[in-house]
Amino acid sequence: MIGIKAVIFDFDGTLADTLPICFYAFKYVFKEFDNRDISPEEIVGMFGPCEKGIILKNLLSSDKEKAIEMYYEKYFENHSELVKKNSDIEDLLKSIKEKGVKLGIVTGKGKRSLDISLKALEMETLFDVIITSEDVENPKPDPEGIIKALNLLNVKNDDALFIGDSEADIVAGLKANVYTIGVQWLPNYQTSNFVTQPNNVLFKIDDFKQKLNDYMLLNKC
Numbered sequence: 001m002i003g004i005k006a007v008i009f010d011f012d013g014t015l016a017d018t019l020p021i022c023f024y025a026f027k028y029v030f031k032e033f034d035n036r037d038i039s040p041e042e043i044v045g046m047f048g049p050c051e052k053g054i055i056l057k058n059l060l061s062s063d064k065e066k067a068i069e070m071y072y073e074k075y076f077e078n079h080s081e082l083v084k085k086n087s088d089i090e091d092l093l094k095s096i097k098e099k100g101v102k103l104g105i106v107t108g109k110g111k112r113s114l115d116i117s118l119k120a121l122e123m124e125t126l127f128d129v130i131i132t133s134e135d136v137e138n139p140k141p142d143p144e145g146i147i148k149a150l151n152l153l154n155v156k157n158d159d160a161l162f163i164g165d166s167e168a169d170i171v172a173g174l175k176a177n178v179y180t181i182g183v184q185w186l187p188n189y190q191t192s193n194f195v196t197q198p199n200n201v202l203f204k205i206d207d208f209k210q211k212l213n214d215y216m217l218l219n220k221c
Helices: 019-034 040-046 051-058 064-077 087-098 111-120 144-153 167-175 205-217
Strands: 006-009 102-106 129-131 160-164 179-183 200-202
Touching: 006 144, 019 040, 019 051, 019 064, 040 051, 051 064, 064 111, 087 102, 087 205, 102 144, 129 144, 144 160, 144 167, 160 167, 167 179, 200 205
Parallel strands: 006 102, 006 160, 102 129, 160 179, 179 200
Antiparallel strands: none
8 A cells, every 4th residue: 555655845824824924024124124014915916936935026125135234134133922832733643653654845045044933833854855946947836845854854745745825836746746634723824715725625634634544545645
């Protein structure tokens, strides 16, 4: 019997409720350097590149390197206040690992901010592979990151799940020919209505935990 050998996750809005700290840091930077008040919706519209790429592409000020440094300063300084540990996510990841299944992250975040979050949430040692925006030429919705993660894990696409909260996640997962699950299980997530339909949509972390044995046992679920 062929079973699922790897579960690969997006990070922001999927494994951690980090969107509030991302919004805070971006809003601060754009206000400080451009005197612009930008909304969370405008920030989500900029998503695709990493934080550095978003600032380089969208900031009007010429002092972009200083703005990038300020973004990371604000992200770090306010992380503990705006991002809380989630015991349900922790239990889910431990449950997957206990079954001998590999864990991965494929995220559009840069390594610097991801490292801040993983350390703060005590997740640094849980993952067998981590792909950030700095590890790929083409970010999601391109499947490059997922395909690279699968290759590094030595796992075929039929033997993996990909889980994310954004339209780009769903498109990337399906293009990689991986069983793709859209989630809206944290307080803040990127996409309310998926235009591209994933293989499944889950609204509670417990829903995934309850299906875990089925996912582990059935090829392509």
